[in-house]
Amino acid sequence: xxxxxxxxxxxxxxxxxxxxxxxxxxxxxxxxxxxxxxxxxxxxxxxxxxxxxxxxxxxxxxxxxxxxxxxxxxxxxxxxxxxxxxxxxxxxxxxxxxxxxxxxxxxxxxxxxxxxxxxxxxxxxxxxxxxxxxxxxxxxxxxxxxxxxxxxxxxxxxxxxxxxxxxxxxxxxxxxxxxxxxxxxxxxxxxxxxxxxxxxxxxxxxxxxxxxxxxxxxxxxxxxxxxxxxxxxxxxxxxxxxxxxxxxxxxxxxxxxxxxxxxxxxxxxxxxxxxxxxxxxxxxxxxxxxxxxxxxxxxxxxxxxxxxxxxxxxxxxxxxxxxxxxxxxxxxxxxxxxxxxxxxxxxxxxxxxxxxxxxxxxxxxxxx
DNA sequence: AACTCGGGGGA
DNA sequence: TCCCCAGAGTT
Numbered sequence: 148x149x150x151x152x153x154x155x156x157x158x159x160x161x162x163x164x165x166x167x168x169x170x171x172x173x174x175x176x177x178x179x180x181x182x183x184x185x186x187x188x189x190x191x192x193x194x195x196x197x198x199x200x201x202x203x204x205x206x207x208x209x210x211x212x213x214x215x216x217x218x219x220x221x222x223x224x225x226x227x228x229x230x231x232x233x234x235x236x237x238x239x240x241x242x243x244x245x246x247x248x249x250x251x252x253x254x255x256x257x258x259x260x261x262x263x264x265x266x267x268x269x270x271x272x273x274x275x276x277x278x279x280x281x282x283x284x285x286x287x288x289x290x291x292x293x294x295x296x297x298x299x300x301x302x303x304x305x306x307x308x309x310x311x312x313x314x315x316x317x318x319x320x321x322x323x324x325x326x327x328x329x330x331x332x333x334x335x336x337x338x339x340x341x342x343x344x345x346x347x348x349x350x351x352x353x354x355x356x357x358x359x360x361x362x363x364x365x366x367x368x369x370x371x372x373x374x375x376x377x378x379x380x381x382x383x384x385x386x387x388x389x390x391x392x393x394x395x396x397x398x399x400x401x402x403x404x405x406x407x408x409x410x411x412x413x414x415x416x417x418x419x420x421x422x423x424x425x426x427x428x429x430x431x432x433x434x435x436x437x438x439x440x441x442x443x444x445x446x447x448x449x450x451x452x453x454x455x456x457x458x459x460x461x462x463x464x465x466x467x468x469x470x471x472x473x474x475x476x477x478x479x480x481x482x483x484x485x486x487x488x489x490x491x492x493x494x495x496x497x498x499x500x501x502x503x504x505x506x507x508x509x510x511x512x513x514x515x
Numbered sequence: 516a517a518c519t520c521g522g523g524g525g526a
Numbered sequence: 527t528c529c530c531c532a533g534a535g536t537t
Contacts, residue, residue: 191521197535231533234523268522289520308527344518345537372518403524405532445516446533488534 148299148320156298156354157323157330163353164333167340173202175278175332180254181212183279187271188239191288192232195339201230213252216243224409224485233407233485238266256280269315277327285318286331287311290338295321296370297342300359304371379449385412385490386421387439387497388429388458394475395494397484405446406487410474412455412494421456434461439497444489455493 169175172195174186185205189198205226209215215223220240227236242264246254255261261272273284287295292305295317303310323330341348347366349355360369388396397410415424425433441454464475476484478498486494 188521192533193520194535229534231535232520234532235521238522266522270521287521306529375517403531407532444533448531 148317152357153321154323155357156321159353160333160337161323161326161330164329164336168329168333168336169340173199173206178279178328180256180275180279182206184254184267184271184275185239187274188235188266189230191235191271193230197230201226212243212246212254215240216247216252220408221484225483228409228485228491229488231488233409234403235266237402237408241265242267256282258282258284274331277331279328281326281328283322283324283327285315285322286334287315287318288335288338290335290342291318291331292338293344293370294334294338294342294354297347297360297366298354298358300363300365300369302369302371304373306373310371380452381449382417382452382454383414384417384419384421384454384456385414385493386424386456386458387412387493388425388433388460390460390463390475392463392477393501394477395481397474397476397481397486399472406490408485409487410484411487411490417454421458425458425460429460429464431460431462431464433458435459440493442489442493453489453493457497 172186174182186198186202189201189205193201208222208226209218218240220237223236223240224233227233230236245264246252250260255264256276258272258276261267261275262269267275270287273286274288276282277284277286292314295301295314296305299317301310301313301317305311305314337352337354341352345367349358349361349366352358352361355361360366386396390396396413398413400406400409400411402408413424413428415421421436422433425431435458437457437459439455439457441452444451444453474480481494
């Protein structure tokens with residue numbers, strides 16, 4: 148690539164950004180490194196429209212990195228619940244503690260200390276420093292990958308190391324020395340609003356004149372999609388245990404794996420008997436066990452069939468309070484915890500049904 | 516039903 | 527270094 152191409156490219160992006168880019172997102176008002184960092188971590192996994200209310204709640208709860216460092220994991224997870232990728236919330240928390248302990252509570256403004264923090268890689272570090280402080284670092288998020296792969300005709304799935312390296316080289320050479328924040332934001336906005344995965348709006352794109360994909364009609368083929376794998380099937384049986392006061396038993400999930408660290412309903416093998424679990428785990432025999440529904444939850448790499456057993460106790464179970472990984476909770480307590488989206492939905496529906504008729508549960512629909 | 520997302524961590 | 531993993535929303 149010639150220097151002329153590089154200059155033409157960044158001028159085209161900056162000119163378009165000045166006229167059409169997004170400049171009023173919540174984290175663009177007072178774009179401190181802390182605020183941009185939180186927004187970038189949220190945006191790694193979720194689209195802008197979904198992130199905005201989460202971002203506002205997060206910043207209201209934790210206005211500074213010091214507030215985040217001091218909070219409990221449960222309070223953090225309650226805010227993060229529903230966003231997914233919960234390990235990243237824990238990385239955010241760990242990083243805040245490291246900033247407190249290693250950097251005197253001051254958010255690092257150089258790339259090396261940023262890269263040393265958990266959850267921050269090259270692209271996120273570059274985004275924080277360029278968007279917040281206009282430092283000259285390239286970024287390479289999903290939007291930028293798509294724009295570059297099309298504009299320069301980069302073949303191959305960007306998950307492959309050689310393809311990724313080629314894209315990083317392009318990003319380095321194209322990123323201007325001045326107005327880096329505006330350029331990087333412009334690249335992300337181009338990818339998010341014009342150079343979309345399907346049906347890109349090439350007619351309005353400032354790069355279309357020289358875009359390799361556009362000139363060869365290969366917008367639909369670039370970037371090369373990830374090779375597909377057929378998803379596995381899994382089954383689980385969730386226990387909705389209700390004690391005589393109406394409290395519901397939750398268990399904390401292991402930190403690794405799906406819904407890591409979140410509170411969830413106890414799960415047993417699909418063929419196991421909930422009565423056996425109650426006797427072994429709680430020392431009581433339930434008054435009543437009833438299958439009240441099922442649902443299917445899809446992940447990108449497996450499908451999970453969830454069946455739900457309502458287990459009602461007529462005697463108070465003992466000694467559960469001693470176990471930090473298990474809690475009996477009322478409705479207000481449940482709202483303060485981080486719950487996986489399908490579990491929250493199951494409990495919401497159950498509570499709604501119970502509000503109408505205290506004894507019967509609301510059916511949840513069937514596995515399709 | 517298929518697709519998406521940056522970084523962590525195990526092999 | 528390579529490969530797998532994660533979760534909810536969108537289309």
